[in-house]
Amino acid sequence: MRNIISLFIRYSAFILFLVLECFSFYLIINYNKSQKEIWANSSNLLTGGVNSYVQGVEDFFALQNRNDSLLIENAKLLETIINYRINSKNNNFQEFEDSDSTANYQLIPSRLCSKTINLRNNFMTLCKGSQDSIEVGMGVITENGIAGIVSQVSKDFSTVLMILNSESRTSAKVKSKNYFGNLQWRSDNPLLMTLTDVPKHAEIVIGDTVVTSGFSISFPEDVYIGTIYDYSIQDGSNSYNIDVELATDFSKTDYVYVVSYKLAEQKEQLIDSDE
């Protein structure tokens, strides 16, 4: 006991020092707002760096999931826009808001498994097939414009005949004037297509918007394609050759949306019976 007391006396200065320092820090942290905040923030400083790094790694692994969910979200939004536009043309606002029954177009988001853009006849392969209710003849679009038409479908994959293909013919129109024509790919430039069969008397202005006509079963009406880049009339011809600059840069495209049209079969049958 005596030893403890003597020890205490011997180190009294040190003990006193420690006690008073602790008390000072207690005062600092409790009675000074800024120090309290700094304390709260600084304790995050070291762990914050580590945490954000770990979060970065986690984010990287989550990217695929997040991409997919964004893709689905995008598809939903595009779908709504397309259907809304069509319904607004028919003055069907009420019906559109009432139910989904008027939603004739559905979009199926898909990743690209492969694509070519520098050949004369380009195709791309989607990583989805009949399992995801993709059928031959459906149109394929990107956020910026049209991409092609599904030409073959297997269980898990489907092939798309791109608009950058010499066999591709797409019905398109100049939006402001409603002149229709055929969109073909004649050049080697994957950003330039040619709109033919627009009659000579039409007034064409460079920079006008070109959209889909909605005549085909593949694409809805008014899907953006690009802008007019240049035009010319061949000697002896009765129609323009209009160069259209595509809005979609296919070299950068990784995701597309397949357009599923509910009334496609009906329309197709009608066209077939006509012929």
Place this chain on the structure above:
Amino acid sequence: MNSIWQRNIIRGLIILALQLLLLKRIDITFGDFNYIHFTIYSIIIVLLPYQMNRSGVVVIGFLLGFIVDIFYDSLGVHAAATTLIAYARYFVLNLISPTEGYNKGGLTASNYGLPWFLTYLSIIVLLHLITLYSIEAFSFVYLKEIILRSVFSFIASIFFITIGTLIFNPKY
């Protein structure tokens, strides 16, 4: 003995008054440069008698810092720094003890010479200022500010104290 106490108490009060009423208000700022603060009250701890009980010095240090804190509106900051130098004083004195020992009376320049006094003073004041501004910033993120503030305040404070020492040249 009694007169030494009286001297210390009166000197302490005068220095405190000087610090809290005058030096606290001095604000030397050139644009972004506001690193100069006169902080001289640590001289009270420096000049306490050598024979004084170590615990007593620590308590005085704490009380001194506490009083300064009340005036500076920074409860605990000065108290912590001053308690630290009060405790460290003993070790500093041991470290730089003159060959003949501390038996000439007060720890002043007139007893032990100006060079010794300046060394002692510098160590204590620098320690005080670095601790003070570190605790004030409370994070080593502001290392540059802490160092700049400590260095410039150190120069200003030492300058001030040295002039005071040369003028009054106290024996105790």
